[in-house]
Amino acid sequence: MAATTDVIPQILTKHENYLLGQWLAKLTASGVEVGDKTELNDQARRFVAGLRKGSEGGRPDNISGPEWADARAVLEDVSRSGTMRGATPSQIATFVFSLKEPLFELLRRENGSDAGKLAGEIWTATQLLDRLGLYTTEIFQRSREEVIARQQDELLELSTPVVKLWEGVLALPIIGTLDSARTQVVMENLLQEIVNSGAEIAIVDITGVPTVDTVVAQHLLKTISAARLMGADCIISGIRPQIAQTIVHLGVELSVVSKATMADAFALALRRLGKTITDRERKSPVKAD
């Protein structure tokens, strides 16, 4: 189909206000949750202007060209504000698709006598608007993916703290499953902290690890032997009864000292450092100090 674009910019110039009025009425009538009225008006006006500029200079079958930059910018704006309002991708795409009806009506009015030409114009216009509509969905998806990637990074950082319990004793509470990417981060954090604090004992607490299979155990052992190479002994703590059973059933050999709770592990660490904890005689049963 030949790309006959000369009629569309004409219409857009001649009937701009009529088109805008009809379009906004359609948008409101479609029941789509629209944000600020004045913002919507402004976006609609800018989009029609961008559409005219694009259809005058560029090809309607390639909206990634520089002529369509204005139209694309408006759609990015619409998509972003829609996402912030919590609109769905189809609601955002409706912004573009609801322009079809008034635009087609105007096309019919202009080419009413020539059915063949009318069909051609409508085909061009519908292709163009479909592309622009899909573009909003693309933007929506891209912004979602950015959010997901950022959250993953943050999660990775947040979920691997290394805590100093005592002079020379570090604790590494692991929350969530250990995959190879996380093991890398956990290992780096732990080793760096061993260097910084000169710790001799590291307690790896796996209370927050939902399951320990052979892969997780392997990653755990990797972390422990890396810490050992740095001269720090490791104690595994927080092994739940169920996990103890799984470890034995799978035949995983955890060749390190393990304790049921972090408290036990900490007590062992203090004993190894030659520290003792004693009960002070209490005069009255109130809180200490």
Added chain:
Amino acid sequence: MEQIPILRIGDCLLVSIQVDMHDRLAMALQDDLTNKVVQTRARGVMIDISALEIVDSFIGRMLNNIASMARVLDAVTVVVGMRPAVAITLVELGLGLSGVKTALDVDKGLALIRHLIDEGEGGALDRRQE
């Protein structure tokens, strides 16, 4: 030919590896070290690798060998000063250096050697457990 110096601190020997190891140097080091252990009747050997940015399987094996040789001569071996990146690489290579004792720095290494020697004589262990 370049040579790796072996320093004596009391009854310990300190070896600081600061150059790239190759076969001949490693053999010379093993030779020198075993001689020195016998000469000085040293009870501990400390190998400082804090200057090494790359430790491959060759150096890993050499460290294991030195530890085994020293053990035969009744001396304990402690590797000190490994960098975090080196530790991660070794673990990824599957080299846990399980035959070698490790410590974070020279200071902690000396303390560990002292403890291991005492433990070997059965003194410190009992003291610690009390």
